Amino acid sequence: MNPERLLALYENVADAPDAVPRLRRFVLDLAVRGKLVPQDASDEPASELLKRIAAEKARLVKAGEIRKSRKEADLSAEDPHELPDKWIWVPFGELHHLVRGVTYSKADVSETASAGFVPILRANNIGSTLTHDDPVYVKSDRVSPDQYLRRGDYMIALSSGSKNLVGKAAMVPDDLDEAFGGFCGAVRLFDPSLVGFVGVFLSSDLYRESISAGSRGIGINNLKKEVLANLHFPLPPLAEQRRIVAKVEELMALLDRLEAARGAAEAIRDRLTAASLARLTAPDTDPPDFPANARFALATLPTLTTRPDQIKSLRQTILNLAVRGKLVEQDPSDEPVSASLSAISAKRDDMVKKKELRREKLLNPVEEDDAPFQIPSTWQWVRVGELALFTQYGTSAKAAPSEAGIPVLTMGNIQDGAVVRTNEKRIPETSDELPSLYLKNLDLLYNRTNSAELVGKTGLYRGDDDCLTFASYLIRIRLSADHTSPIYVNLAMNAPDFRETQIVPHIKKQTGQANVSGSALKNMLIPLPPLAEQHRIVAKVDALMALCDRLEAALTTADTTRARLLEALLHEALTPTDAKEMEAAE
Numbered sequence: 001m002n003p004e005r006l007l008a009l010y011e012n013v014a015d016a017p018d019a020v021p022r023l024r025r026f027v028l029d030l031a032v033r034g035k036l037v038p039q040d041a042s043d044e045p046a047s048e049l050l051k052r053i054a055a056e057k058a059r060l061v062k063a064g065e066i067r068k069s070r071k072e073a074d075l076s077a078e079d080p081h082e083l084p085d086k087w088i089w090v091p092f093g094e095l096h097h098l099v100r101g102v103t104y105s106k107a108d109v110s111e112t113a114s115a116g117f118v119p120i121l122r123a124n125n126i127g128s129t130l131t132h133d134d135p136v137y138v139k140s141d142r143v144s145p146d147q148y149l150r151r152g153d154y155m156i157a158l159s160s161g162s163k164n165l166v167g168k169a170a171m172v173p174d175d176l177d178e179a180f181g182g183f184c185g186a187v188r189l190f191d192p193s194l195v196g197f198v199g200v201f202l203s204s205d206l207y208r209e210s211i212s213a214g215s216r217g218i219g220i221n222n223l224k225k226e227v228l229a230n231l232h233f234p235l236p237p238l239a240e241q242r243r244i245v246a247k248v249e250e251l252m253a254l255l256d257r258l259e260a261a262r263g264a265a266e267a268i269r270d271r272l273t274a275a276s277l278a279r280l281t282a283p284d285t286d287p288p289d290f291p292a293n294a295r296f297a298l299a300t301l302p303t304l305t306t307r308p309d310q311i312k313s314l315r316q317t318i319l320n321l322a323v324r325g326k327l328v329e330q331d332p333s334d335e336p337v338s339a340s341l342s343a344i345s346a347k348r349d350d351m352v353k354k355k356e357l358r359r360e361k362l363l364n365p366v367e368e369d370d371a372p373f374q375i376p377s378t379w380q381w382v383r384v385g386e387l388a389l390f391t392q393y394g395t396s397a398k399a400a401p402s403e404a405g406i407p408v409l410t411m412g413n414i415q416d417g418a419v420v421r422t423n424e425k426r427i428p429e430t431s432d433e434l435p436s437l438y439l440k441n442l443d444l445l446y447n448r449t450n451s452a453e454l455v456g457k458t459g460l461y462r463g464d465d466d467c468l469t470f471a472s473y474l475i476r477i478r479l480s481a482d483h484t485s486p487i488y489v490n491l492a493m494n495a496p497d498f499r500e501t502q503i504v505p506h507i508k509k510q511t512g513q514a515n516v517s518g519s520a521l522k523n524m525l526i527p528l529p530p531l532a533e534q535h536r537i538v539a540k541v542d543a544l545m546a547l548c549d550r551l552e553a554a555l556t557t558a559d560t561t562r563a564r565l566l567e568a569l570l571h572e573a574l575t576p577t578d579a580k581e582m583e584a585a586e
Helices: 003-013 019-033 046-062 192-202 205-212 225-229 238-281 287-304 308-323 337-353 486-493 496-506 518-523 531-574 577-585
Strands: 088-091 096-100 117-121 136-139 154-157 169-171 184-189 232-235 380-383 390-393 406-409 425-427 444-447 458-460 474-478 508-510 513-515 525-528
Touching: 003 019, 003 238, 019 192, 019 205, 019 238, 046 088, 046 232, 096 225, 154 192, 169 192, 184 192, 192 205, 192 238, 205 232, 308 486, 308 496, 308 531, 337 380, 390 518, 444 486, 458 486, 474 518, 486 525, 486 531, 496 525
Parallel strands: none
Antiparallel strands: 088 232, 096 184, 117 136, 154 169, 154 184, 380 525, 390 474, 406 425, 444 458, 444 474, 508 513
8 A cells, every 4th residue: 555546545435424534444454454565575573573572571570570460361262364474463461561540539639730749641631642631630659650651651541431432542652750540551562662563553443343342341331451461463573563654654644634635625615605505695685686696506506515414504594595585586465464463363362252361461562673684575573472372381290101191292302393203201191281281283392491502492293183292391382373374483483593583692501401481482583474475485495495305315325325435445455466366267
C-alpha cells in the first residue's frame, strides 16, 4: 500500500459514509497482517527479537523490579490470521508488564494543585493522544514510584461504564510527574523499540475485536489483566516494524489531509444550501423576487444535497414558507379569516351555555407590533387560545405497564409532528378523569415539559375516538375541524419560525427540565390563512414532504451502495494474491 494506491481507493469511495475512518482502520489492518510494506529477506526474524525480550523480562524479575507472573500467558486459541514469514504470534503479556493505577479515597484528594499532592489522570484523559485536562490531586504517599507515567508507556482504560472506552490506550511521550487512577493501567514494554508498532496494534480492529469478549462486567466493563496478557500479538521483525510505523504515519497524514479537504468542501456545500434556502424566507425578499429565488434553490439543491441529514433543512424551509404564505397563491375569493374566528367563538359560547366548558378570560388582542414577521394581507395573526375551542392538561394518575386499562400517551409519543403509539403504560378504565380526558381524532398534543431542545413539540393525534388518554405534562388542544384545519395548525406549530418566536422566549428551566406553561401556550401567535388556503397549504406541504422522502430514500440508497462498494474494495485488497489468481483461473 502506497499513497498513490490509497488515493485511487479513496477516489472510488470518497462519498461513502465513514469513508476516511474506515480507510484508517483498513491501513491499520494491513499493518497488523503484514501487508502494508514488503518483507525483506535480510531482516532478523521476530523469534530472535522475542528471545531478547524474554531475557530482559527475566532480568527485571531477578532484580526485583517486577514480579514473576503467577500464570504464564499462552496462545491456546486459534490464530486470528496467517502471518508472513519471520513474523510470529506471541501472547501480548510476553511483551509488557501491566502497572495498576492509584487507588485512593475522598480523604486523599485535593481539588487544586498543592504541595504534597500528585495529579492523577483518568480514563477521560485517554484520546487519540494523552490529555492532561481536569486531573484529580492525590496525596503523594498514595503513589508508588512505578505508578508515575514514563516515556513509552501506554496508559490504558481497564474499567468503565462505557464499553467503547474500555481498552482505549494512549502513548505517553515523555516521563511525567503525573500518575494514573485505579480504573486505568500502564502497559510498560520490556523493549522500548516496540513502542511504535504496539501503538499500531492498540489502534487496530484486531485489538478491539480481541478484547470485546473479555471486557464485560456486572454494571461496568472490565478488561482483565489475564485477557490483556493472552491477546494474540503479531510480532514482526524489528526492522519491518520501523518500516510499518513510518508507512502508517505517512498514510495517516494523507488521510488527515483528505478528511480536512472533505470537511471544508462539506462546510462550503452546507453554507451554500443554507444561503439558497434562507433567501426564500428572508424578510426583505420582495414577492416578485420569490419565484427566481425558488427556481435557484430547486436547481441547486440536487447538487448541494449529498447527505440524508441535509434534507432536514429543506423540510424546515418548507414549513417556514408555508406559514409565511409563500407556498401557495392567495385567492381573494376565499372566505375571510374573520368568518372562521367568529364561527369558532360562537361554537365555544355554545359549549359554555351547555356547561361543557367554563368561560375563560378574554385574551389580549394581537397588536401590529406583536407580529413576528409579515404575512399576506388576507391572513391574520391569532392566539392559540383564540383559535382553540379549549386546552386541557392530561391525567395526573400514575400509569403502569399493564395488559388492561387505557393507554396513556407521553412526551415520547410525539415524534416529528405526529402522535405514535409506542411503549404505552395504562391507567384503569375506572379513573375519575375519564371520559373527559379521552382523545378525539385530530386533537393536538403539546409537550409542556421536556428538555430545552424538545419542550414545546406538538403532534397531531390521528386515531379512533375515546381509546387513549394523555399524561399531565402534555396539553390537549381541541380545534373545530369545521372552521380550522388541525393539520395546518400542527404544521404551523412545528415550523422553525414558531419555535424561535413563540416557544424559545418562554422556556423556563427547573431541576434539569424546561417548561413552557399552558398560559404561555394560549398566548402564542399563529399566522392563520383563510380555511380554503389552509387546505391548499396542507396539500402542497404533503406533496413536498413526499418529495423530500423520496430524495432522502435515494440518498440513503446511494450511501448504502457506496458503503457496500467500500467494503468490497477493502475485501479485495485483503484477499491474498494467490487466491485472486486462482479465482481468475477459474
